[in-house]
Amino acid sequence: MSRAVHDPHPPEPKPRPTTLLRGLAAVFALTLRACPGALATRVATVLVVGAAPIAASWLLKYVVDSLTSPDATAAALTWAAAGIGVLTVLLATSAAVGSYADARIRRATATRAQSELLEAVNRLGGLARLEQPAFHDRLQLAIQSAQGAERLVTAALQGAQGLLTMAGFLGSVLLISPVLAVIVVAAAVPALFAQLANSRHRADLFWRTSNLARRQIFYRGLLTDTQAAKEIRLYGLGSYFAQRLRADLDGINRQEELLDRRLVRHETALAALGAAVSTGALVWGVHRAATGHLTAGDVSLLVAALAGVQTSLISLVGCIAQGHQTALLFGHFLYVTQVEDDLPAPAAPVEVSPLRQGIEFRDVWFRYTDDGPWILRGLDLTVPHGTSLAVVGLNGAGKSTLVKLLCRLYDPQRGSIHWDGTDLRDLAADELRRRISVVFQDPMEYDLTAAENIGLGDLAARDDLPRIHAAARDADIHAALARLPQGYDTMLSRMFFPDDTEESASGVQLSGGQWQRLALARALMRSERDLMILDEPGTGLDAVAERHIHDRLTALRQGATSILVSHRMGTARAADRIVVIAGGVVQEAGTHEELMLLGGAYAELFRTQAEGYVEQPAEGSLR
Numbered sequence: 120m121s122r123a124v125h126d127p128h129p130p131e132p133k134p135r136p137t138t139l140l141r142g143l144a145a146v147f148a149l150t151l152r153a154c155p156g157a158l159a160t161r162v163a164t165v166l167v168v169g170a171a172p173i174a175a176s177w178l179l180k181y182v183v184d185s186l187t188s189p190d191a192t193a194a195a196l197t198w199a200a201a202g203i204g205v206l207t208v209l210l211a212t213s214a215a216v217g218s219y220a221d222a223r224i225r226r227a228t229a230t231r232a233q234s235e236l237l238e239a240v241n242r243l244g245g246l247a248r249l250e251q252p253a254f255h256d257r258l259q260l261a262i263q264s265a266q267g268a269e270r271l272v273t274a275a276l277q278g279a280q281g282l283l284t285m286a287g288f289l290g291s292v293l294l295i296s297p298v299l300a301v302i303v304v305a306a307a308v309p310a311l312f313a314q315l316a317n318s319r320h321r322a323d324l325f326w327r328t329s330n331l332a333r334r335q336i337f338y339r340g341l342l343t344d345t346q347a348a349k350e351i352r353l354y355g356l357g358s359y360f361a362q363r364l365r366a367d368l369d370g371i372n373r374q375e376e377l378l379d380r381r382l383v384r385h386e387t388a389l390a391a392l393g394a395a396v397s398t399g400a401l402v403w404g405v406h407r408a409a410t411g412h413l414t415a416g417d418v419s420l421l422v423a424a425l426a427g428v429q430t431s432l433i434s435l436v437g438c439i440a441q442g443h444q445t446a447l448l449f450g451h452f453l454y455v456t457q458v459e460d461d462l463p464a465p466a467a468p469v470e471v472s473p474l475r476q477g478i479e480f481r482d483v484w485f486r487y488t489d490d491g492p493w494i495l496r497g498l499d500l501t502v503p504h505g506t507s508l509a510v511v512g513l514n515g516a517g518k519s520t521l522v523k524l525l526c527r528l529y530d531p532q533r534g535s536i537h538w539d540g541t542d543l544r545d546l547a548a549d550e551l552r553r554r555i556s557v558v559f560q561d562p563m564e565y566d567l568t569a570a571e572n573i574g575l576g577d578l579a580a581r582d583d584l585p586r587i588h589a590a591a592r593d594a595d596i597h598a599a600l601a602r603l604p605q606g607y608d609t610m611l612s613r614m615f616f617p618d619d620t621e622e623s624a625s626g627v628q629l630s631g632g633q634w635q636r637l638a639l640a641r642a643l644m645r646s647e648r649d650l651m652i653l654d655e656p657g658t659g660l661d662a663v664a665e666r667h668i669h670d671r672l673t674a675l676r677q678g679a680t681s682i683l684v685s686h687r688m689g690t691a692r693a694a695d696r697i698v699v700i701a702g703g704v705v706q707e708a709g710t711h712e713e714l715m716l717l718g719g720a721y722a723e724l725f726r727t728q729a730e731g732y733v734e735q736p737a738e739g740s741l742r
């Protein structure tokens with residue numbers, strides 16, 4: 120079946136600005152999912168805090184006018200004053216309840232957003248996206264925006280509150296003088312546009328500096344990482360990396376400083392304009408009252424309205440700017456959570472049955488990037504069920520690439536790989552992977568207990584100690600783990616304490632070879648495995664251990680299929696079939712004896728290694 124050419128490294132599109140409304144809708148939806156109760160409480164406080172000052176200032180106008188009027192009754196005045204008191208109490212309590220609701224919204228949305236983001240990243244079936252620097256930049260910004268997503272809700276609610284207050288007070292100013300109302304609104308328009316432009320510049324700055332920001336996190340990690348500490352000290356790299364970190368931070372700071380200067384100029388001018396408009400309006404009001412056109416109550420209302428309008432305008436403009444900036448950043452969160460999978464899922468996945476016939480690579484072409492070199496160039500390879508295959512070749516020949524393609528961590532650009540005749544692209548990647556057990560060249564060292572490090576191989580059996588012990592025995596690591604201070608419960612970490620409680624019970628570090636055996640035990644936990652792949656498991660193992668493990672694995676195989684990538688010819692020779700990868704294709708294939716007879720690349724590799732083990736006669740004995 121011919122397939123459309125698939126690009127395993129789809130390029131990252133340039134970020135498209137997210138509109139305030141789209142971002143707002145998305146964050147409100149997120150908050151509703153995270154904490155609907157707190158959101159409802161916050162909306163109620165917004166209504167109270169937004170409307171109460173207007174009601175209070177109208178009551179105050181009534182009180183002031185009544186005090187200067189002979190018709191006013193003491194009872195009405197007292198009720199009006201009490202009304203102001205009730206509104207003040209409501210305002211004070213709403214502020215406290217609002218802060219509490221804000222804190223709940225902040226915690227709940229940040230937690231929800233982070234987990235939705237990590238789930239989305241985990242949904243990506245392959246490695247291609249995760250290996251793109253531009254995707255990492257976006258991910259970094261998405262994590263930042265997930266942590267501060269609630270700022271958009273808070274800004275929107277505060278903005279709504281400001282809008283409510285402003286509308287009420289503007290209505291009041293409108294009643295006193297329509298012209299004045301227009302002037303007050305007009306004075307706010309430049310502020311609004313300036314703030315929107317500023318927030319766009321700030322979001323641009325985040326995007327432009329995200330690469331620098333990621334790099335300084337990398338340097339900081341290097342300088343504090345225990346694994347890196349050995350080389351950093353040995354080569355005296357500490358100050359060098361510290362300087363590079365400093366240079367990156369300086370680069371970010373310089374760009375931020377430029378932007379801040381621009382913002383301070385705008386904000387100073389706008390604040391001066393707002394103050395001038397308010398003062399002018401106040402002078403006008405006092406003059407109108409002095410000439411008998413306004414009452415004393417009108418002036419008190421005007422004073423309250425001008426202050427109210429100015430304060431809510433500033434807050435509203437600030438909220439829109441903050442909201443706009445957060446919405447632009449939130450665009451990265453939306454992108455990452457909605458990004459297309461780098462491995463297209465089959466429309467109707469075929470069930471992955473236990474391997475019966477074998478694996479077949481048919482004319483497989485693969486390269487990691489569009490402009491990179493082809494690593495595989497039309498590779499054909501068959502691994503019949505129940506046989507063992509050894510893959511050998513020089514560094515960089517593409518042996519690990521072949522393994523990753525077989526696990527469907529990437530799809531080939533051309534050609535196909537088949538599991539019992541079914542193209543891997545027609546199988547669900549996670550089901551396929553359940554049937555494969557791999558020990559990679561660089562296995563993970565989890566900062567967890569020894570038992571957990573093995574149990575992760577089959578999550579459903581992570582507490583099944585007899586199985587964990589059996590896997591450890593097969594990987595020849597049981598005795599070493601049993602001897603640890605807390606046995607299998609020993610934390611294999613110098614970074615964390617067991618259960619974060621007992622500071623005295625610090626963890627231990629294993630040796631490189633022991634970690635490798637642990638990874639092998641983890642791989643052996645896979646109960647449904649049909650295919651075992653060992654990608655250079657011997658690099659950290661001593662010769663005795665490798666021989667022992669190899670014999671155990673051969674015994675364990677019992678009709679199962681296995682692929683071994685190895686530079687150790689002594690181990691590779693025992694496989695049923697050996698292939699030499701070179702130039703992106705299978706250069707030679709056969710049994711050890713056949714390949715030695717052929718006298719090609721394999722025979723040369725084998726002899727070169729074997730010569731290293733033959734004892735040379737001492738010079739004197741030559742005579």
Ligand SMILES: Nc1ncnc2c1ncn2[C@@H]1O[C@H](COP(=O)(O)OP(=O)(O)OP(=O)(O)O)[C@@H](O)[C@H]1O
Binds near residue numbers: 494521
């Ligand atoms: N994730 C990646 N992105 C880009 N290029 C890669 C990636 N992984 C490997 N390569 C390149 O692909 C080529 C083949 O790498 P691969 O790891 O498959 O070789 P190998 O035969 O396993 O080598 P070794 O014996 O050193 O382990 C190398 O040139 C390497 O630089």
